[in-house]
Amino acid sequence: MLTITQQLTERLGKAIQKIQNSNIPEDYSATVTAAADTRFGDYQTNAAMALAKNLIMPPRELAAEIIKLLEVEDLCETPEIAGPGFINFRVKENTIVSRINEIRKCSRLGVENTHSPKKILIDFSSPNIAKPMHIGHIRSTIIGDCLVRVCRFLGHEVIADNHIGDWGTPIGQVIYGWKNHLDQEAFNEDPIKELLRLYQMIKEKFESDQEVNKACLEETVKLQSGDKESLELWNQFKDITMSGSQKIYDRLGIMFDTSLGESFYDSRLGPLVEDLLCNKIAKESDGAVCVFSNNELEPKNDPLLVKRDGNWIPVPCIVRKKDGGFNYATTDIATIDYRVNEIEAETILYVVDDRQSLHFRQLFEVARQRKINADLKHVSFGKILGDDRKPFKTREGSVPDLSTVLQEAVDRARKVVEEKSNNLSEEEKENVAEKIGIGAIKYAELSQARVSDYVFSWDKMLSLQGNTAPYMINAFVRTRSIFRKLGDNLPKISEELSITTDAERAIAIKLCQYGEIVPEILTDHRPNILATYLYELAQTFHSFYEQCPVLSTEGITKNTRLALCQTTSAVLQHGLGLLGIFPPEKM
Numbered sequence: 001m002l003t004i005t006q007q008l009t010e011r012l013g014k015a016i017q018k019i020q021n022s023n024i025p026e027d028y029s030a031t032v033t034a035a036a037d038t039r040f041g042d043y044q045t046n047a048a049m050a051l052a053k054n055l056i057m058p059p060r061e062l063a064a065e066i067i068k069l070l071e072v073e074d075l076c077e078t079p080e081i082a083g084p085g086f087i088n089f090r091v092k093e094n095t096i097v098s099r100i101n102e103i104r105k106c107s108r109l110g111v112e113n114t115h116s117p118k119k120i121l122i123d124f125s126s127p128n129i130a131k132p133m134h135i136g137h138i139r140s141t142i143i144g145d146c147l148v149r150v151c152r153f154l155g156h157e158v159i160a161d162n163h164i165g166d167w168g169t170p171i172g173q174v175i176y177g178w179k180n181h182l183d184q185e186a187f188n189e190d191p192i193k194e195l196l197r198l199y200q201m202i203k204e205k206f207e208s209d210q211e212v213n214k215a216c217l218e219e220t221v222k223l224q225s226g227d228k229e230s231l232e233l234w235n236q237f238k239d240i241t242m243s244g245s246q247k248i249y250d251r252l253g254i255m256f257d258t259s260l261g262e263s264f265y266d267s268r269l270g271p272l273v274e275d276l277l278c279n280k281i282a283k284e285s286d287g288a289v290c291v292f293s294n295n296e297l298e299p300k301n302d303p304l305l306v307k308r309d310g311n312w313i314p315v316p317c318i319v320r321k322k323d324g325g326f327n328y329a330t331t332d333i334a335t336i337d338y339r340v341n342e343i344e345a346e347t348i349l350y351v352v353d354d355r356q357s358l359h360f361r362q363l364f365e366v367a368r369q370r371k372i373n374a375d376l377k378h379v380s381f382g383k384i385l386g387d388d389r390k391p392f393k394t395r396e397g398s399v400p401d402l403s404t405v406l407q408e409a410v411d412r413a414r415k416v417v418e419e420k421s422n423n424l425s426e427e428e429k430e431n432v433a434e435k436i437g438i439g440a441i442k443y444a445e446l447s448q449a450r451v452s453d454y455v456f457s458w459d460k461m462l463s464l465q466g467n468t469a470p471y472m473i474n475a476f477v478r479t480r481s482i483f484r485k486l487g488d489n490l491p492k493i494s495e496e497l498s499i500t501t502d503a504e505r506a507i508a509i510k511l512c513q514y515g516e517i518v519p520e521i522l523t524d525h526r527p528n529i530l531a532t533y534l535y536e537l538a539q540t541f542h543s544f545y546e547q548c549p550v551l552s553t554e555g556i557t558k559n560t561r562l563a564l565c566q567t568t569s570a571v572l573q574h575g576l577g578l579l580g581i582f583p584p585e586k587m
């Protein structure tokens with residue numbers, strides 16, 4: 001079952017082959033995409049513009065030539081040339097009808113499985129021990145979960161890995177804090193809060209106070225050499241942190257396949273560094289062990305070099321410090337080995353904020369030097385800002401704790417529900433508020449271009465208007481209410497469809513495009529492609545619903561409109577599901 005884009009792309013490819021000109025690059029593959037402006041057509045291609053230079057022909061002339069060779073009468077009207085040389089396609093009714101019927105019969109709603117399934121490991125969320133999850137973790141957690149869902153749906157084998165920061169100096173700091181400054185009463189009341197207090201207090205002293213610094217490092221060494229008391233404390237801290245995180249994951253409906261954490265790799269670090277030395281990937285420098293540039297890359301692309309005063313100087317990746325301790329990078333290199341050799345992952349996605357971009361560039365360069373055979377990608381994202389465009393803070397000026405943020409979202413959603421849904425029972429209202437509140441947080445995240453910073457605005461994310469979860473959920477609920485009203489009187493919807501009005505045509509074309517959009521999310525790991533599509537679908541549906549009565553019509557018109565409503569309902573529900581959002585039936 002081919003999407004309309006695939007069908008048109010195939011035909012376009014054949015037409016271009018017929019040109020038989022040796023100046024067409026061998027690897028050239030023509031593409032057809034959904035039209036940016038639907039006034040001029042449903043689909044378009046820039047093939048003529050792309051090839052004009054090679055063929056030494058004005059693009060519009062080449063476009064006319066291509067149109068002559070295109071055999072698409074069965075699919076669309078005669079293609080038209082627009083602007084500098086775009087070719088626009090307007091799809092025929094029968095093409096739309098048969099595609100809609102195919103989608104209606106298919107549980108995947110027209111989305112094909114990938115032709116090259118991979119084993120993909122997605123490293124996301126990854127909070128650190130002794131710190132409650134805060135707003136900063138939300139992006140990694142929600143984007144990562146969405147990518148897990150999309151990759152799985154497209155037929156990849158996915159391992160969702162929560163790479164918890166449960167090892168290293170910070171743990172030594174908390175152990176030291178615990179032994180010297182614990183407020184037992186505060187701990188009994190709110191253990192994670194007390195751990196955080198200790199961590200923050202010691203972290204500050206660690207920088208300024210030599211003694212504290214030394215004592216913390218000693219605690220770290222003690223822990224890492226297997227001291228029983230240290231290990232017991234560590235386990236306790238880990239349990240406390242993870243039970244807090246687990247409550248958040250449960251509320252968000254997020255699951256992991258594995259969460260080995262950094263500690264798991266500890267025993268591998270020593271042998272790894274020896275191996276790096278042995279293979280001449282790393283060398284000793286100033287008592288430390290480092291990986292340097294091997295000058296295979298252009299300096300400007302080499303993360304192990306930096307330009308200062310006009311000269312390229314080394315910024316090595318330190319894998320063993322002077323004092324013999326290992327780094328975050330060492331653990332990440334060992335983690336790659338485990339993931340590639342033992343889990344047999346072919347692709348690893350790291351969903352981590354962009355402040356760590358140098359770390360990942362260096363890590364991938366070390367992997368390249370070691371000829372690691374895997375596709376490694378940093379799926380990075382920007383910061384969450386407050387209304388003042390500074391990093392989002394609570395009114396008291398601290399970084400908001402994630403469980404408080406989620407509760408506030410649900411409380412605020414409850415107000416929306418009180419205003420809008422007066423015919424629901426208390427229990428239903430509670431359920432709807434939970435779904436809208438959590439949905440709003442997720443949707444606000446996933447509808448952003450992930451690379452940029454975004455402003456966290458309660459009012460915006462909970463508005464019933466605009467590109468928001470409440471708007472999307474409302475559209476879905478509307479589709480459901482049609483079928484609820486019909487109840488047992490829902491006629492059997494047949495394949496006999498007639499798409500006559502512009503509004504019917506617009507929604508039908510949008511529905512045909514679901515199968516074209518979903519695979520695109522993985523091109524650059526951008527969930528907002530799906531959110532934008534769903535938003536447009538919901539908008540198109542709203543105007544279709546306003547212009548085209550459904551229940552009061554008869555015959556083929558009613559059949560067609562019911563089919564469109566049902567398919568919209570299914571696509572909205574499925575698409576939101578890929579974003580990790582599960583809309584209620586009523587609101």
Ligand code: ARG
Pocket residue numbers: 123126127128163164165332335350352
């Ligand atoms: N725990 C780290 C942090 O909070 C994120 C870990 C990301 N994953 C990784 N393999 N380095 O900054």
